[in-house]
Amino acid sequence: MRVDEETHQCEAGATKCGRPAPYGYVCYQCIDDTQARLDEVTPEQRLDLDLIARGEARPANRNKEGGGGGIERRDALNIAVWQLARDIGIEWPRMLPTLHRDPDAAKILHRIHQGVSTAHRLTEAQDESTHTDDYLQWRMSQIRVMRAADLSAWLHHYLGLRVSAARIRKWRERGLIEPRIKSPKGGYSWYHPVDVLRTLDSMEREPAA
Ligand SMILES: [Zn+2]
Missing domain, CATH: 1.10.1660 (Multidrug-efflux Transporter Regulator; Chain: A; Domain 2)
Incomplete structure (x- = not known):
């Protein structure tokens, strides 16, 4: 992408960031902000996600359902959570340094923010249902037969x-x-x-x- 008289503006965010982004589709500030969001997820939380995926721990908001005693369902959630742990720990940190050049950069940044929110919801007690979570829905749709x-x-x-x-x-x-x-x-x-x-x-x- 070349520097035009009309400098390209960052496409990140629902309302468009709009800061100058002459060398890519999104600005460096949005990349840095997203890296900071990723860094908020602690190694302990990543381990928790892994345990949830393997059925050895329950998501924080499921504990509230209490009682029942039955077998915890190993459903679609597990696969999506496993992928989330991998995205946060490996995939996204590897993508970020060159992401500004990706035409889908804004979409991917949005997905990373969603994913980090999901990680917090799963590992900290909050009321929202993980099953309607945007990140998990998207991730499930990626799993092939x-x-x-x-x-x-x-x-x-x-x-x-x-x-x-x-x-x-x-x-x-x-x-x-x-x-x-x-x-x-x-x-x-x-x-x-x-x-x-x-x-x-x-x-x-x-x-x-
Ligand atoms: Zn920006």
Whole structure:
């Protein structure tokens, strides 16, 4: 991007920051502010997010529901939270130094701010529902369907869960899970992690099933 007579203005923020941004799509101040927001998330909070994702801790606002005693649902939330911990710890700090040159910079800055707010909500007691959280909704939409074998490896790698491909196929035979995509001649099927987690959850509630 070259410096024109009419200097390019920073596109960050809902009402547009508007400060001069001659070398990119957003200004350095907005980048610095976002880095400061990221730095607010403590190592302890990142560890908490990781534990929540792995089902070893409960989000702060779930503690309030109290009682019940049942099995905590390992649902879509876990995957999105795992990704959030990774975004905050690895992905976003790596993106920020060159982000001003990305045409999507304003959108990404917005997402980082959302993500940091989500991290605070999950790890500190607040009343808002995490399920309607913008960041988590967006992150969930990014998770793709996988074939049983890939999904099995993925669940183990990211969530520490052992669900074999054979088990997923057995569930399908018994009508307990439906693939999201099937190849026309019945060769391959693609499953969404959320469906597998839900099925696994119902198995644990009814061990005989
Ligand atoms: Zn700006």
